[in-house]
Amino acid sequence: MEYPSHLRYENCLILSEQGHENSTGYLRAEEPNLRNLMRITLPDQTVRILKMSPAPIEQILLQMGISPAGVIVIKNGRIVPEDIIAGDNDDIRIIQVSHGG
Amino acid sequence: MEDNMSGTHLPEIESCVFCDEPAVIRTGDPKTPFCADHFCSYVEKRVLENVNQHRMISAGDRIAVGLSGGKDSTALILLLHGILSTWQDVSLTAITIDEGIAGYRDDTIHAAEQLTKFLGLEHRIISFSDMFGKDLDAMLVGRENQSCTVCGVLRRKALSHAAGLAGATKLATGHNLDDEAQSVLMNVLRGDLPRLIQDTSSGDQEYFIPRIKPLSSLPEKDIAIYLLVRKFFPSLPECPYTRFALRSEVRSILDDLEYHQPGVKNRLIRVRDEIRARSTAIKREGKLRICAICGDFCSGEICKVCKIISTGNQ
Numbered sequence: 001m002e003y004p005s006h007l008r009y010e011n012c013l014i015l016s017e018q019g020h021e022n023s024t025g026y027l028r029a030e031e032p033n034l035r036n037l038m039r040i041t042l043p044d045q046t047v048r049i050l051k052m053s054p055a056p057i058e059q060i061l062l063q064m065g066i067s068p069a070g071v072i073v074i075k076n077g078r079i080v081p082e083d084i085i086a087g088d089n090d091d092i093r094i095i096q097v098s099h100g101g
Numbered sequence: 102m103e104d105n106m107s108g109t110h111l112p113e114i115e116s117c118v119f120c121d122e123p124a125v126i127r128t129g130d131p132k133t134p135f136c137a138d139h140f141c142s143y144v145e146k147r148v149l150e151n152v153n154q155h156r157m158i159s160a161g162d163r164i165a166v167g168l169s170g171g172k173d174s175t176a177l178i179l180l181l182h183g184i185l186s187t188w189q190d191v192s193l194t195a196i197t198i199d200e201g202i203a204g205y206r207d208d209t210i211h212a213a214e215q216l217t218k219f220l221g222l223e224h225r226i227i228s229f230s231d232m233f234g235k236d237l238d239a240m241l242v243g244r245e246n247q248s249c250t251v252c253g254v255l256r257r258k259a260l261s262h263a264a265g266l267a268g269a270t271k272l273a274t275g276h277n278l279d280d281e282a283q284s285v286l287m288n289v290l291r292g293d294l295p296r297l298i299q300d301t302s303s304g305d306q307e308y309f310i311p312r313i314k315p316l317s318s319l320p321e322k323d324i325a326i327y328l329l330v331r332k333f334f335p336s337l338p339e340c341p342y343t344r345f346a347l348r349s350e351v352r353s354i355l356d357d358l359e360y361h362q363p364g365v366k367n368r369l370i371r372v373r374d375e376i377r378a379r380s381t382a383i384k385r386e387g388k389l390r391i392c393a394i395c396g397d398f399c400s401g402e403i404c405k406v407c408k409i410i411s412t413g414n415q
Binding site: 080084095 | 113114115123124125126127134137279321322325326329330352353356357359360
């Protein structure tokens, strides 16, 4: 599947892959001119801060190698269908549906 | 908001098909957006339909729920507790099997205890150590790659034993649509036709407690969202033996397929059901025998449980 150019991973500015909380705070302090960032917390608690055009969350997940069928998306504290778009200042949390057991 | 590439409209929020509340999921066939409340009603209705369609529960039944404390069994007992609250002559009890998996099972058992206490249900815990003389960790030393096979066989035995002790007429497990589809593909990949056609829900009721799977029509994702919405989603550790499981690979393959080819899991189950319906003659070939060691019913000279135990003692 070919994605529009603004959704391609290489066109996303990945600003941080820090292990845990405070990624946004760190960036706010160190990079005051960088606003409109999307924060994504992955199932392993890794946090990624992206600067990219608004896009359906499922397409962002696919570019990260995550199958949308296997996860739940929380956008700004609310569970949402994965085809909802995310963009500037959105806080996205990804929960793995199955974790074996 | 406009997609700046194509100019098409992309939703920042989507409304429920029944009201103006924001959707939490698009599910079903065709995919339909539901808000939290309407989604819970939809899930409860789907489970009730599945129970009724397959005549899983009858008047006078005592249902033993296999409750690991994980996501699926938590949803199962919550849903059955709700459905059966209006059935005067059906009772519910919970069974937890403690396999003895360090760093994993203690947390899930605690979750199971909390839940049954909250629901006011009788709860029975049976351990591998009590039943088989060793916990799973001890049994698996040197054969960790067989973990799921060993655990599965022994857990089935322990569940049946505990259900018998509880006076159950049915044993309910939390298998969902994803589990069922994965099992179909796993049995095909293993070339295991007998297991593919085996239907434990309609087995010899004279010898075994029939098993029911009330969640078998629900995708795993629906179950997880149902629990999140109802604030019962258990945040628990992963089984340390999962990395050895074929199921993990099959799950990943099927999730990818389902995303690109929606309905593939349902179609796998439909094919299995058609094979089962046409394989009555094959099923009758296998006669029940008595295990030479423990005296339980089995298909060979020695049952799988005794084979596993004797291998572990060598």
